[in-house]
Amino acid sequence: MAHSHKTVVLITGATGVIGNAIARALAATPDYALVLLARDEGRATKAVDAIRRDTGNGDVSFVIADVSRRHSIQALADSWQGPLHVLVNDAGIAPQGRETTAEGIELTFATNVLAYLWMAQAFAPHLEGSAPARIVNVASYWAGDLDMHDLEFRRRRFDNHTAYRQSKQANRMLTVALAEVMAKRGISINACHPGDPSSVLSRNLGFGGSQSPEDAASTPVMLARGELGAEGTGCYFEHGRETTCRFARDKDAIAQLYDICLGYG
Numbered sequence: 001m002a003h004s005h006k007t008v009v010l011i012t013g014a015t016g017v018i019g020n021a022i023a024r025a026l027a028a029t030p031d032y033a034l035v036l037l038a039r040d041e042g043r044a045t046k047a048v049d050a051i052r053r054d055t056g057n058g059d060v061s062f063v064i065a066d067v068s069r070r071h072s073i074q075a076l077a078d079s080w081q082g083p084l085h086v087l088v089n090d091a092g093i094a095p096q097g098r099e100t101t102a103e104g105i106e107l108t109f110a111t112n113v114l115a116y117l118w119m120a121q122a123f124a125p126h127l128e129g130s131a132p133a134r135i136v137n138v139a140s141y142w143a144g145d146l147d148m149h150d151l152e153f154r155r156r157r158f159d160n161h162t163a164y165r166q167s168k169q170a171n172r173m174l175t176v177a178l179a180e181v182m183a184k185r186g187i188s189i190n191a192c193h194p195g196d197p198s199s200v201l202s203r204n205l206g207f208g209g210s211q212s213p214e215d216a217a218s219t220p221v222m223l224a225r226g227e228l229g230a231e232g233t234g235c236y237f238e239h240g241r242e243t244t245c246r247f248a249r250d251k252d253a254i255a256q257l258y259d260i261c262l263g264y265g
């Protein structure tokens with residue numbers, strides 16, 4: 001259990017390359033307590049042990065959930081004890097074929113898009129209790145091709161680049177949609193492009209990766225620490241700087257996407 005004077009960060013995807021580097025960078029400062037949300041206990045234990053050993057920070061722990069399933073996220077939020085100051089949504093996938101969750105939702109959409117929203121909604125009461133609080137959405141510059149009428153590839157032929165790019169566009173649009181709602185609760189929410197390291201996800205997309213995990217984590221780490229993004233909310237960052245998001249302009253499309261996603265329960 002984290003010490004109450006610490007800044008408590010819940011991070012998804014920390015058994016992966018970028019999430020792990022974000023968690024390590026934050027844990028390296030002793031006033032942060034890290035909770036890694038993972039779906040596999042073995043991988044979670046390994047990640048926690050390595051971060052504790054390498055940083056000397058004993059306040060690193062894990063919780064288990066499958067972010068592609070809303071009930072799993074909600075069960076975790078319902079059992080959450082203690083404060084929560086920062087949520088980092090980082091878990092993502094780019095499977096090469098169309099798969100579905102047990103609920104029948106296309107898996108890339110459920111994991112990369114709905115999970116970010118469900119995590120924000122489910123943990124908002126805890127974040128609000130620690131306000132001012134922050135949500136950091138790890139998105140990407142590799143984004144576009146969102147089809148509002150076929151978010152789950154029921155009509156279009158499944159292609160993992162299109163599914164992934166659509167999901168990262170949606171992350172950026174939903175960050176804008178949630179900013180107003182969250183501001184009323186004392187929670188800021190910003191999105192960013194991290195960097196491009198080699199990972200399961202990037203290799204599934206055919207990208208070799210050109211950056212170290214540490215470099216790739218630096219923008220999300222600055223957002224999580226509040227060194228970036230402290231002045232605003234609903235913004236988008238690349239390379240350690242706020243930048244104009246081309247998906248933030250169309251307010252009608254943002255509202256429409258938000259409504260559709262809320263319709264998933």
Ligand SMILES: NC(=O)c1ccc[n+]([C@@H]2O[C@H](COP(=O)([O-])OP(=O)(O)OC[C@H]3O[C@@H](n4cnc5c(N)ncnc54)[C@H](OP(=O)(O)O)[C@@H]3O)[C@@H](O)[C@H]2O)c1
Pocket residue numbers: 012013014015016017018019037038039040043065066067068069089090091092093111138139140141168193194195196197198199200201202207209
């Ligand atoms: N790599 C890049 O070049 C790049 C560039 C731009 C943006 N990004 C973004 O950065 C983020 C992290 O990517 P990465 O490259 O670090 O990927 P990665 O190494 O493949 O890691 C993905 C992480 O997501 C977790 N995850 C997947 N499905 C999950 C589920 N249903 N429930 C819980 N956890 C789940 C994985 O857990 P397991 O360990 O259990 O599989 C793993 O921890 C993604 O949002 C991605 O879009 C990456």
